[in-house]
Structure formats: structure tokens, C-alpha cells
Amino acid sequence: MTDLHKSFADLGLREEILAAIAEAGYTEPTPIQAQAIPRILERRDVLGVAQTGTGKTASFTLPMLQILAAGRSRARMPRSLILSPTRELATQTARNFEIYGKNLKLTMALLIGGVGMGDQERVLEKGVDVLIATPGRLLDWFERGKVLLGGVEILVIDEADRMLDMGFIPDVERIVGLLLRRQQTLLFSATMPKEVRRLADKFLRDPVTIEVAPPERKAELVEDVFVPTEPQKKRDILLRLIESRQVGTAMIFCNTKREVAGLTRFLARRGLDARDIHGDLDQPVRQATLDAFGRGEVRYLVATDVAARGLDIADMPVVINFDVPHTPDDYVHRIGRTGRAGRKGRAFTLITAADARAVAAIERQTGRRIPRLELDPATAGARPDVAAEESPRRDRKRTPKRSEAPRSEAARSERPARGRGTSGRRKPAGERPAPAEPVVAFGEHVPRFLLRPAPLRVPAKAGVE
Numbered sequence: 031m032t033d034l035h036k037s038f039a040d041l042g043l044r045e046e047i048l049a050a051i052a053e054a055g056y057t058e059p060t061p062i063q064a065q066a067i068p069r070i071l072e073r074r075d076v077l078g079v080a081q082t083g084t085g086k087t088a089s090f091t092l093p094m095l096q097i098l099a100a101g102r103s104r105a106r107m108p109r110s111l112i113l114s115p116t117r118e119l120a121t122q123t124a125r126n127f128e129i130y131g132k133n134l135k136l137t138m139a140l141l142i143g144g145v146g147m148g149d150q151e152r153v154l155e156k157g158v159d160v161l162i163a164t165p166g167r168l169l170d171w172f173e174r175g176k177v178l179l180g181g182v183e184i185l186v187i188d189e190a191d192r193m194l195d196m197g198f199i200p201d202v203e204r205i206v207g208l209l210l211r212r213q214q215t216l217l218f219s220a221t222m223p224k225e226v227r228r229l230a231d232k233f234l235r236d237p238v239t240i241e242v243a244p245p246e247r248k249a250e251l252v253e254d255v256f257v258p259t260e261p262q263k264k265r266d267i268l269l270r271l272i273e274s275r276q277v278g279t280a281m282i283f284c285n286t287k288r289e290v291a292g293l294t295r296f297l298a299r300r301g302l303d304a305r306d307i308h309g310d311l312d313q314p315v316r317q318a319t320l321d322a323f324g325r326g327e328v329r330y331l332v333a334t335d336v337a338a339r340g341l342d343i344a345d346m347p348v349v350i351n352f353d354v355p356h357t358p359d360d361y362v363h364r365i366g367r368t369g370r371a372g373r374k375g376r377a378f379t380l381i382t383a384a385d386a387r388a389v390a391a392i393e394r395q396t397g398r399r400i401p402r403l404e405l406d407p408a409t410a411g412a413r414p415d416v417a418a419e420e421s422p423r424r425d426r427k428r429t430p431k432r433s434e435a436p437r438s439e440a441a442r443s444e445r446p447a448r449g450r451g452t453s454g455r456r457k458p459a460g461e462r463p464a465p466a467e468p469v470v471a472f473g474e475h476v477p478r479f480l481l482r483p484a485p486l487r488v489p490a491k492a493g494v495e
């Protein structure tokens with residue numbers, strides 16, 4: 031039997047872990063899990079070329095739990111260390127350990143910026159089996175003598191390419207130099223730039239390389255289109271897109287924190303349940319936003335790439351790139367937030383003439399011309415220039431009424447608004463209609479001044495800044 035056809039039970043995991051996996055609802059291992067778990071249990075070093083969404087976190091947490099369950103922790107000396115580039119990824123990884131390790135008596139500490147650390151200090155003092163940390167915060171604690179790294183036997187470097195983007199490689203190298211008893215190293219990265227390759231060559235001993243789900247394969251599940259527009263029309267086009275494509279829930283990416291904040295305010299003023307998430311927000315604020323999103327109280331999450339990295343939101347039906355990402359890799363990462371777990375997702379990218387170069391680079395990397403969807407913020411109908419833009423899943427038998435945009439399967443699967451329309455729109459008292467709405471309601475003969483954005487109050491609940 032090849033690794034790929036094995037069940038979790040075939041991988042050599044113990045009963046307590048299998049029970050927790052079953053409770054999490056996983057019926058079979060993902061390809062990276064099937065390949066990595068047996069090798070990690072054999073105590074081999076692993077180079078995992080895989081991105082978020084492939085099940086990579088469980089591919090190292092499950093075997094680590096099993097290995098760690100066989101030993102005991104010592105005061106202030108963690109036995110394993112997971113380095114994560116962001117607080118969110120670190121938090122998600124900690125959740126994974128909690129879920130899969132619920133039937134084992136292992137201890138864990140989380141060292142990240144932005145959260146009260148008193149209780150973590152107490153846990154560390156007693157000794158932990160697993161320490162999950164961002165590099166800067168860990169070095170800070172090490173320098174203050176609050177944690178000793180000499181007992182770490184298993185090291186995981188997660189999302190190494192993102193560590194590189196964020197300038198953490200020197201910190202990571204320094205930390206690895208402190209791990210005098212390191213026996214096993216696992217390095218995960220979605221891409222393999224030269225610097226990450228160098229790190230892998232330096233720190234991994236005779237590693238097993240496991241590569242899964244190259245971006246091209248993942249992208250098949252995502253129906254992505256470009257929406258040409260002009261810089262000053264982007265916000266209205268976004269509203270038009272949300273209305274005409276029935277986008278009830280989405281992650282909206284901008285390239286800067288400033289744009290994230292401004293766009294969130296704009297959407298909130300238009301009565302949309304939008305919330306921002308960027309690197310400067312405190313951890314409790316970010317977590318509260320994610321929790322609100324999980325409960326369906328927030329429908330549009332506006333984020334930068336850095337802030338979004340590592341957010342474990344498995345069922346994002348739509349991704350909108352308000353700004354074209356700087357690199358094709360970022361594009362693949364962003365649209366990889368949708369189309370997960372075998373479900374079709376949709377991705378829209380607003381493009382302007384100034385983005386021509388980035389657009390060409392994306393099309394070169396993905397190896398295909400991405401269909402264009404022409405939307406006019408001031409007219410009723412959207413005019414797709416290619417039939418491919420409209421999914422074949424759509425019901426074509428009946429011509430929908432103007433006020434009733436056809437709905438794709440992806441739109442149907444989006445969480446319905448609580449007591450609101452499918453587009454998640456909520457009108458604060460006194461709000462005048464947003465630009466997109468008169469278009470739908472009155473047709474094309476609305477005087478332009480009625481379509482102008484009106485000065486509106488920010489609804490109290492929107493909670494931006």
C-alpha cells in the first residue's frame with residue numbers, strides 16, 4: 031500500500047490521537063499527512079513544500095504529539111519548538127495541539143506579541159512539551175532568561191518563505207544556534223526561494239522532501255476573474271461586484287494597512303458588516319474579529335497579506351483582491367483562501383492600467399489568460415466579456431429578473447446573513463442608498479448625482495479604529 035492510500039490508523043498513530051482525529055471529523059489523511067507522519071515518527075528530518083490548506087499543520091502536530099507523549103518535560107526547558115512567522119499562525123497551531131492532544135497529558139506554551147503573558151510565564155516555568163513562538167518574541171524571552179532552549183529536541187520552522195518575507199531569517203538562524211540538543215528538524219514552506227533552500231541545506235540532515243498541491247492544481251478549484259477598472263472607481267466597482275455577484279461573505283485584500291483601514295470604513299458606511307485585520311492590531315482585537323467572523327456577525331474581512339497569513343478560515347467562499355498583489359506568489363496565496371476542501375471558490379481581482387505588469391506576471395505564472403469581467407459602477411448589468419466568467423453551474427434555463435442576480439453555487443453555500451439579505455447588507459438608520467443599489471432598483475436612467483457616494487455615519491458596531 032502506498033502512503034497515499036493509508037488511513038490514519040495505518041500511519042502508526044496511537045489510540046488517543048486517533049480518537050481525537052475522529053472527533054475532529056477527519057476521515058482520511060491528506061496527501062502531506064499520509065506522507066509526512068510515518069517519516070516523522072521514524073525521526074527523519076522533513077522538508078515539506080506545502081501551503082496552508084493542505085493539512086500541513088496536522089502533518090507535524092500529530093506525530094509530534096506521539097513522540098512527545100513518550101517523555102517528560104523539565105522546568106523552563108521546552109522539549110519541542112515551533113517557530114511561526116505570525117501570531118495568527120502560532121495561535122492556529124496551538125489550537126491544533128489542543129484539539130489533537132486532548133486525550134494526552136502534554137503541556138504547551140504560546141509566546142507571541144500582543145497577548146498577556148503572565149500565565150504563559152507560569153506554564154513555561156513548570157516546563158512544557160511544546161513551545162509555539164514567533165521568532166522575535168522568543169528571542170526577547172530568551173534574552174531575559176525566562177526560557178531555556180537547551181532541551182529542545184524537535185524543531186519545526188513553519189512557513190519559512192514567509193519568515194523570509196518578514197525579515198525573520200537572521201532571528202531563526204540565531205535561535206537554531208541555541209538548540210544544542212536538536213535531534214529532528216521539520217521545515218515547511220509554500221515556495222522554495224534561494225534563501226529558504228539555503229536554510230534547509232544548513233539545518234536539515236538527510237531530509238525527506240514532501241511536495242504537495244502545487245499552486246496550479248489548487249487553482250483549478252478557484253474560478254478567478256479580473257475586473258478592469260480605474261483607480262478612482264475601485265470602491266464603487268467593489269460595491270457593484272458585491273451586489274451583482276451576490277458576494278455574501280468574502281476576504282478582501284489590500285496592499286497597505288492604510289488602504290485596509292480606509293476601505294473598511296467605506297464599506298461600513300455603506301452598511302456592510304466589514305472589519306479590518308492588519309499587523310498593527312492587538313492580538314485580542316484580531317481574535318475578536320475572527321470570532322465575530324466565525325459567528326457570521328462580520329461578513330467581509332479586509333486584510334493585508336501579512337495579517338492574513340496563517341488565518342485558518344477554511345470555508346472562505348470568495349476572495350476579492352481590491353489591490354493587485356505585488357507578486358504572483360501572493361496572488362496564488364490569496365486566492366488559495368478559497369476553493370478549499372474540494373469546494374469551488376471564486377476570486378475577483380480589481381485591475382487598473384497601472385497594474386499591467388503585475389497582471390502579466392500573474393498570467394505568466396498561472397499559465398493562462400484570466401477572464402475579464404467588465405462591470406460598470408453606474409449601470410445595472412454586468413457585462414462579462416467571456417462566458418467562462420459565469421460558472422456553468424449557474425441556472426441558464428430562465429432569464430433572471432433585473433433585481434434578481436443569478437446565484438452561483440458558491441454564493442448559495444455562503445453563510446446566510448442573520449435576518450438580512452444574502453449580500454450581508456445592513457442599512458444604518460438614516461443611510462441613503464449606496465451607489466450600487468439604485469442601479470439595481472431603478473435601472474439605467476438614474477441621474478448621476480443620485481449615484482454619488484453620500485456622507486454617511488459609521489454604524490457603531492462596525493468598530494473600525
Ligand code: AMP
Nearest residue numbers: 056058059060082083084085086087344
Ligand atoms: P492547514 O493546511 O494545516 O492550514 O489545514 C487546513 C484545514 O484543513 C484546517 O482547517 C484543518 O482543520 C483541516 N484538516 C487538516 N487535516 C484534515 C483532514 N485529514 N481531513 C479534513 N480536514 C483536515
